[in-house]
Amino acid sequence: MYDLVIRNARVHSFRDGIAQDAAALAVRDGRIAAIDPPADAPARRVVDAAGRMLLPGFIDCHTHAVFAGNRMNEHAMKLAGASYEEIARAGGGIVATVEAVRKATVEELVAESLPRVQALAAEGVTTLEIKSGYGLSAESEMNMLRAARVLGERLPLSVTTTYLGAHTVPKGRDKNEYLREVIDALPRIREEGLADAVDIFVERIAFDADDMRALFDAAKALGFRLKAHTDQLSNMQATRIAAGEYGVLSCDHLEYTQEADVRAMAASGTVAVLLPGAFYFIRETKKPPVDLFREHGVPIAIATDINPGTSPIASLLAVMHMSCIFFGLTPEEALLGVTRNAARALGFDDRGVLAPGMRADFALWDVPAPEFLLYQLGGLRAEKTFIEGIEA
Numbered sequence: 001m002y003d004l005v006i007r008n009a010r011v012h013s014f015r016d017g018i019a020q021d022a023a024a025l026a027v028r029d030g031r032i033a034a035i036d037p038p039a040d041a042p043a044r045r046v047v048d049a050a051g052r053m054l055l056p057g058f059i060d061c062h063t064h065a066v067f068a069g070n071r072m073n074e075h076a077m078k079l080a081g082a083s084y085e086e087i088a089r090a091g092g093g094i095v096a097t098v099e100a101v102r103k104a105t106v107e108e109l110v111a112e113s114l115p116r117v118q119a120l121a122a123e124g125v126t127t128l129e130i131k132s133g134y135g136l137s138a139e140s141e142m143n144m145l146r147a148a149r150v151l152g153e154r155l156p157l158s159v160t161t162t163y164l165g166a167h168t169v170p171k172g173r174d175k176n177e178y179l180r181e182v183i184d185a186l187p188r189i190r191e192e193g194l195a196d197a198v199d200i201f202v203e204r205i206a207f208d209a210d211d212m213r214a215l216f217d218a219a220k221a222l223g224f225r226l227k228a229h230t231d232q233l234s235n236m237q238a239t240r241i242a243a244g245e246y247g248v249l250s251c252d253h254l255e256y257t258q259e260a261d262v263r264a265m266a267a268s269g270t271v272a273v274l275l276p277g278a279f280y281f282i283r284e285t286k287k288p289p290v291d292l293f294r295e296h297g298v299p300i301a302i303a304t305d306i307n308p309g310t311s312p313i314a315s316l317l318a319v320m321h322m323s324c325i326f327f328g329l330t331p332e333e334a335l336l337g338v339t340r341n342a343a344r345a346l347g348f349d350d351r352g353v354l355a356p357g358m359r360a361d362f363a364l365w366d367v368p369a370p371e372f373l374l375y376q377l378g379g380l381r382a383e384k385t386f387i388e389g390i391e392a
């Protein structure tokens with residue numbers, strides 16, 4: 001007896017490319033029990049999909065969806081010609097959001113972030129990574145992570161959290177002292193189960209590769225998964241070190257990545273997470289080396305990076321579209337970038353494709369083919385979403 005059978009669907013399991021490869025799917029205990037189950041298999045609930053397309057749930061594997069306030073003023077400066085780095089050095093940037101986040105309670109953070117997360121869910125996102133990084137004190141960082149966990153409890157979506165205390169150095173603080181504080185908070189964050197992974201922003205306006213080593217040595221010893229923001233504005237050799245020395249799950253951004261970095265990623269199986277929304281919003285012109293990722297077999301994922309400073313974009317479909325137009329990804333690469341490869345970027349082996357034993361996270365779409373999602377921009381929503389086999 002199955003809990004649920006979806007029939008009369010165009011099922012694209014993504015197990016081997018994105019073509020349609022089944023017409024029905026069965027669920028038991030929140031997992032996929034069978035692809036194309038027998039026509040007479042008994043089920044508690046049967047859904048006639050009326051020919052709708054059925055795709056794996058999307059995974060937004062890099063977000064800063066929890067924050068307070070906005071940075072519209074910086075956007076105006078940027079439109080008038082200032083660069084992101086100039087704005088950050090002038091006291092804007094990440095630290096501007098920190099002030100708003102520190103004033104907010106967990107409940108306020110949840111309330112402000114909820115509409116962003118709901119917008120992502122409406123586009124078929126069933127797994128969402130959320131980073132801290134705007135508290136920049138142990139207590140405030142933990143509040144951000146608590147807010148992210150609350151969102152995961154209140155919404156029908158799987159939330160995974162990442163501690164990004166090392167996002168930048170708070171105003172008036174010594175970098176080394178602050179980094180020590182970030183590292184010292186790790187055991188408590190682990191004990192309270194607030195974060196699944198640890199991340200760092202390696203950049204001239206944030207931390208360097210040695211800081212990353214100190215953080216990762218401590219985080220690894222405590223069993224955290226590791227990820228890094230690297231090569232967004234410059235190449236500080238962080239990708240080759242993160243991949244080569246720590247085998248991080250993913251390196252994210254990668255506009256300034258070089259072949260030596262790509263080789264290290266290929267050797268460690270590190271996923272390249274591309275964030276075309278940030279590229280677009282800060283009007284970056286240097287593109288990530290997609291051809292090198294392909295040549296060396298580095299898996300590519302795509303994410304919104306939704307945040308108030310460089311990617312105020314609550315649409316995974318929009319950034320997937322950008323990944324094709326700006327970075328030259330094929331529609332298939334974009335789709336695998338928010339499913340199979342995004343799962344890998346988060347260290348999940350139970351989602352991203354539809355196969356027996358995997359989580360029953362999927363969505364029904366009223367569109368002619370998967371590629372249509374990379375063709376029309378705007379106006380597309382998943383018709384029904386299922387999380388662990390339960391309709392959202």
Ligand code: DI6
Pocket residue numbers: 093094097167201229232278305307308309310311
């Ligand atoms: N890179 C980014 O694009 C965001 N964080 C990071 O490390 C920007 C965050 C912000 O400006 O608020």
Ligand code: FE
Pocket residue numbers: 062063064229305
């Ligand atoms: Fe980011």
